Amino acid sequence: MRYFKKRIDKPLGELLIEKGLISRTQLQEALKVQKERGGLIGEVMVSLGFAKEEDIAHILSLQYGFPYLPLEHYEIPKELVKIIPKQVASQYCLIPIDKIGSTLTIAMANPLNPQAIDDVEYISNSDVQIFVATASDIRKAIERCYAENP
Amino acid sequence: MKKLFLPLEALSLKRRIFIAFCLISLLPLLVVGFYLAYKNLPSYTYLILGINILLGWWIIVQILNSITSIIKKTQENFSLLGEVKPTEDEVKLLDEIFDKMTVKVRKSFQELREISKTTEKLNEEVSEKIALLSAILQINDLVSQGTDIKEVFRLIVRRIKSILNFDLTFILLDLEKGLFSLEAGEPSQNINFKTLSKDDFFLKPLIEKGEVILLDQNNPRRELENFSKDILGVNNLVLLPIFLKREIIGILGAGVKSLEFSFSEEELDTLKTFSKHISFIIEHQRISKRIKDLEINDPLTGLYNAKFAKERLDEEVKRAIVNQRPCGFILIKIKNFRDYIDKIGVLALESVLKKIANIMKDSLEVGQKAVRISEDSLGIIAPEKSKAQLEKQGSELLAKIKQEILAEGLDLVFSVAENPIDGASAEELISKASSI
Numbered sequence: 001m002r003y004f005k006k007r008i009d010k011p012l013g014e015l016l017i018e019k020g021l022i023s024r025t026q027l028q029e030a031l032k033v034q035k036e037r038g039g040l041i042g043e044v045m046v047s048l049g050f051a052k053e054e055d056i057a058h059i060l061s062l063q064y065g066f067p068y069l070p071l072e073h074y075e076i077p078k079e080l081v082k083i084i085p086k087q088v089a090s091q092y093c094l095i096p097i098d099k100i101g102s103t104l105t106i107a108m109a110n111p112l113n114p115q116a117i118d119d120v121e122y123i124s125n126s127d128v129q130i131f132v133a134t135a136s137d138i139r140k141a142i143e144r145c146y147a148e149n150p
Numbered sequence: 151m152k153k154l155f156l157p158l159e160a161l162s163l164k165r166r167i168f169i170a171f172c173l174i175s176l177l178p179l180l181v182v183g184f185y186l187a188y189k190n191l192p193s194y195t196y197l198i199l200g201i202n203i204l205l206g207w208w209i210i211v212q213i214l215n216s217i218t219s220i221i222k223k224t225q226e227n228f229s230l231l232g233e234v235k236p237t238e239d240e241v242k243l244l245d246e247i248f249d250k251m252t253v254k255v256r257k258s259f260q261e262l263r264e265i266s267k268t269t270e271k272l273n274e275e276v277s278e279k280i281a282l283l284s285a286i287l288q289i290n291d292l293v294s295q296g297t298d299i300k301e302v303f304r305l306i307v308r309r310i311k312s313i314l315n316f317d318l319t320f321i322l323l324d325l326e327k328g329l330f331s332l333e334a335g336e337p338s339q340n341i342n343f344k345t346l347s348k349d350d351f352f353l354k355p356l357i358e359k360g361e362v363i364l365l366d367q368n369n370p371r372r373e374l375e376n377f378s379k380d381i382l383g384v385n386n387l388v389l390l391p392i393f394l395k396r397e398i399i400g401i402l403g404a405g406v407k408s409l410e411f412s413f414s415e416e417e418l419d420t421l422k423t424f425s426k427h428i429s430f431i432i433e434h435q436r437i438s439k440r441i442k443d444l445e446i447n448d449p450l451t452g453l454y455n456a457k458f459a460k461e462r463l464d465e466e467v468k469r470a471i472v473n474q475r476p477c478g479f480i481l482i483k484i485k486n487f488r489d490y491i492d493k494i495g496v497l498a499l500e501s502v503l504k505k506i507a508n509i510m511k512d513s514l515e516v517g518q519k520a521v522r523i524s525e526d527s528l529g530i531i532a533p534e535k536s537k538a539q540l541e542k543q544g545s546e547l548l549a550k551i552k553q554e555i556l557a558e559g560l561d562l563v564f565s566v567a568e569n570p571i572d573g574a575s576a577e578e579l580i581s582k583a584s585s586i
Contacts, residue, residue, distance in 0.1 A: 087570045090570075091470075091471055091474060091570035115535065115536035118537070119537055119568070119571055122536065122537045122571075
C-alpha cells in the first residue's frame with residue numbers, strides 16, 4: 001500500500017472551510033450526498049456547485065504536496081496514451097503526460113488513490129510521478145487523446 | 151347323554167333301511183327256509199328272531215322320527231319366512247318345500263354369479279387404482295429426484311397408455327401465450343403435430359369453460375373428427391384441461407382407435423387424476439426454480455454460488471467505477487479436474503473442495519467474498535484491490551492451501567482479473583481470470 005505524506009494533516013473538506021471556500025453546512029450536505037450516491041468528496045462538492053475544480057486541485061496540491069498542472073494547453077505525446085488503456089484512464093480519472101526513463105508522469109484528479117497508482121505502475125512497469133489536475137481537464141484530455149488512439 | 155346305537159347313526163339312511171329290512175324280512179325268511187328244510191328249530195331261535203324283528207322296527211321308527219323331525223324343522227323355517235302354509239299332507243308339503251328350495255338355490259346361484267361378476271369388476275378397478283397409485287408414486291419419486299420434467303411427462307403418458315389400455319396419450323403445455331406445445335406423446339410416431347392454437351374452434355369449450363372434450367360412440371363431435379381421425383388416427387378422443395391456479399396451462403389428451411367405444415367414468419376419473427397431478431408437478435417445478443433462484447450458497451462448500459458471485463461482482467464493479475476504485479477477482483482452479491476425480495473419487499474430491507473453501511474463508515479480508523463459480527473453480531471477490539495486491543493475495547492463498555492440504559496429485563493454479571484493467575463487468579473479469 002502506498003502512503004502519502006501529508007503536509008497538512010486535515011481532511012479536504014476542513015481545508016476548504018478553512019480557506020473560506022465552502023461553509024460547514026455545505027460540507028455536511030456534500031458528505032450526505034456522497035454517502036447516498038458515492039463518488040469523491042471533491043467531485044461531489046463541484047457537482048453541487050459548492051466549490052470549483054481548480055480550488056479542489058489547489059487544496060490537494062497544498063495538502064499533499066503534489067504539483068498542480070493545468071492541462072488545458074498541455075500537449076500530451078500521442079505514444080504515451082498507449083501505455084494506459086482508456087478504460088483505466090477514465091475510471092481513475094488520470095492521463096499520462098510524460099515519460100523519462102522508467103518514470104511515468106501522470107496527471108490525476110485524485111492523487112489519494114493508491115490502487116490507481118499501483119495499477120498504473122503495474123501496467124506501465126514504471127515508477128509513477130504524480131501531478132494534480134482538475135477532473136474536467138483530465139476528461140477533456142482523455143477524450144482528445146484517446147479519440148485518436150482508442 | 152351317550153346314545154346307544156351311535157355307530158348306526160353314522161350310517162347313511164339307505165344303509166339303515168337296508169339293515170332294518172334285513173332284520174324284519176330277510177332274517178325271518180331265512181329262519182322259515184331253515185325250518186322248512188329241517189323241520190326242526192331250537193327253541194331260543196324264536197326268541198332271537200323276535201328280538202331281531204323288534205330291533206328292525208326300532209331302526210325304522212328312528213328313521214321315520216328323523217324324517218319327521220326334518221320335515222317339521224323345514225316346515226317351521228319356511229312358515230317363518232312365509233313361504234309355505236302348514237298342511238297335514240307332509241309329502242305334499244315336503245314336495246312344495248323342495249320346489250321352493252330348488253327355486254331359492256337357483257336364485258342364490260344367480261346372485262352368487264352376479265356377486266362374482268361384481269367382485270371381478272371391483273378387482274379390476276382395484277388393480278387399476280393400484281396401478282394408478284403405483285404410477286403416481288413412481289412419478290413423485292422422479293420429481294423429488296429432480297429428474298428433467300420432460301422425462302417425467304414421458305413416463306406419465308406411457309403409464310396412462312398402459313393403465314387404461316389406450317392407443318394414444320399426449321400432454322400439451324401453454325409455454326407461449328396462445329399456443330399449446332407438445333411436451334410428451336406416446337407413441338410419438340403417431341402424433342403428427344407440434345402445437346395447437348388456443349383459437350382452434352374445437353378447443354373452445356375447454357378454453358372458455360374448462361370442460362372435458364369427448365369424442366366417442368356416445369358423444370359425436372364433427373368439429374373434432376378432423377383432428378382426431380386425420381391427424382391422430384384415432385376414432386375416439388378425450389381432451390382434459392390442466393389447470394394451474396384456475397388457469398388452463400395445458401391439455402391432457404388420450405385416444406382409442408376402436409370404432410365402437412365410449413370412455414367410461416372410471417377412465418375419465420383416472421385421466422382427471424393424472425391431469426391434476428401434472429399441474430402439481432408443474433407447480434412444484436416452478437416453486438423449486440424459484441427456491442433455486444433464491445439460493446445463494448453452494449451446497450457442498452458453503453461458499454456463495456456462481457449466480458450470487460456474478461451478481462455481487464457486477465455490483466462491486468459498478469461501485470468501483472463510481473468511486474474510481476479498482477475491484478478484483480482471484481480465481482483458484484483445480485487443473486485436470488476430471489482426471490483428478492477419476493484418480494481419487496468423488497467423495498475424496500468433495501472433501502478436498504471443502505478444505506480449500508475453509509482455507510479461503512479464513513483468509514478473506516474485510517469486504518471480500520469467497521465464491522464457487524464452477525465445479526473446478528473457486529474464487530474471491532476482492533473490492534478495492536489493485537492488480538498487484540490481488541496477485542500477492544492469490545499467491546499467498548495458493549501457498550497456504552498447498553501447505554495445509556497434502557493431497558497427492560492435486561494441481562492448483564490461481565489467476566487474477568481486475569477492473570478496470572481486465573474488464574468492466576463480472577462476466578469479463580471471470581472470463582479473463584478463467585482464460586489465464
